Amino acid sequence: MANTTARDIARKLGLSTASVSVALNGKPGVSRATREKVLAAAAEMGYAASKPPAAGGSRLICFLIYVDPDVGVVLETNFYTFVLKGIEAAATSLGYRTMIRFYYADKPFQEQLGDVLPDLAGLLIMGTEIVPARRNELAPFIGPEPVSFPVVILDNFTYSSQVDSVGNDNRCGARDAIAYLIGRGHRRVGYLRVRQRIDSFSGREEGLRAALREQLGPDAAPEVVPVDVSADGAFRDISAWLETRPALPDVLYAENDFIAASAIRALTARGIRVPEDLSVMGFDDVSVCEMVDPPITTVHSFKERLGREAVGLLHRRIQEGKSVRTARETGLVKLALSTRVVERSSVGSKNGSLRSVSG
Numbered sequence: 001m002a003n004t005t006a007r008d009i010a011r012k013l014g015l016s017t018a019s020v021s022v023a024l025n026g027k028p029g030v031s032r033a034t035r036e037k038v039l040a041a042a043a044e045m046g047y048a049a050s051k052p053p054a055a056g057g058s059r060l061i062c063f064l065i066y067v068d069p070d071v072g073v074v075l076e077t078n079f080y081t082f083v084l085k086g087i088e089a090a091a092t093s094l095g096y097r098t099m100i101r102f103y104y105a106d107k108p109f110q111e112q113l114g115d116v117l118p119d120l121a122g123l124l125i126m127g128t129e130i131v132p133a134r135r136n137e138l139a140p141f142i143g144p145e146p147v148s149f150p151v152v153i154l155d156n157f158t159y160s161s162q163v164d165s166v167g168n169d170n171r172c173g174a175r176d177a178i179a180y181l182i183g184r185g186h187r188r189v190g191y192l193r194v195r196q197r198i199d200s201f202s203g204r205e206e207g208l209r210a211a212l213r214e215q216l217g218p219d220a221a222p223e224v225v226p227v228d229v230s231a232d233g234a235f236r237d238i239s240a241w242l243e244t245r246p247a248l249p250d251v252l253y254a255e256n257d258f259i260a261a262s263a264i265r266a267l268t269a270r271g272i273r274v275p276e277d278l279s280v281m282g283f284d285d286v287s288v289c290e291m292v293d294p295p296i297t298t299v300h301s302f303k304e305r306l307g308r309e310a311v312g313l314l315h316r317r318i319q320e321g322k323s324v325r326t327a328r329e330t331g332l333v334k335l336a337l338s339t340r341v342v343e344r345s346s347v348g349s350k351n352g353s354l355r356s357v358s359g
Contacts, residue, residue, distance in 0.1 A: 086307025174207025275348030
């Protein structure tokens, strides 16, 4: 058959194009039986191999930004842009070309990635919005028969038992934040809890609740204020909460800096001074922290380093000839980066009195 392609062979055998490409190019990642089946079909169909890749194989990696319309966190923040900066710097230094794509959870895998799979040396997935409910849709990446090259998921440890993962230690970061607030005299914590739950937020909630129990007693708990993940939605939710509160807590602790900025906006609109009447604290340390008045005290996450460490791990896997499956067999890596509290002006010292909303 003239002009037979790897895609033709894949269609005939019912395999992925990526698996066929791996078998044809002699790379690890498929079983011996599959490789033999592919080579036999290639010979039968008259497949003519194209020019082989340069020494070392493909130098193309893809940074996939996973977007779930039902979650909506990624597009409401610019967190991933800082991570991308670290990825591009590390990838360039190692001689890789970086392709950037958005991957939408509600669209087919092949439709979004089928055209580039045979060319990839490895894949980085910005997994901020990956949730267990989408487990089946992740099968091409981390299922029983995953892609044939290495994969590293960033900013999510939900599937760390199935794929290499790099993220922030959100639990410890939140514990440090609460320890800092308590050290400043704050005991009554209002918790701006985002309705759209992701792995990072869950870790931050665990750390917050654990720190309150450890430092204030087993019955200590925050006052939960449910908020939307969008800045405008959070502003409306916080404003509505303020309408019903006869007295304020000592501090509002937000799950990210954009929610903290929305809190300052809502408080200011009601004439409540930050931090004189109420303190506010965020998490992530993104640029919005220094764009509001007062600047936001927050937990700094090492975003660019997150990208660099992910590329370094992916590079090691590529050098070792590992795929997702073979990495599992030899032991996966779960790398958690530390955080640190950054003091600015939005957290003051508690003066010992309760403050009314009407101020």
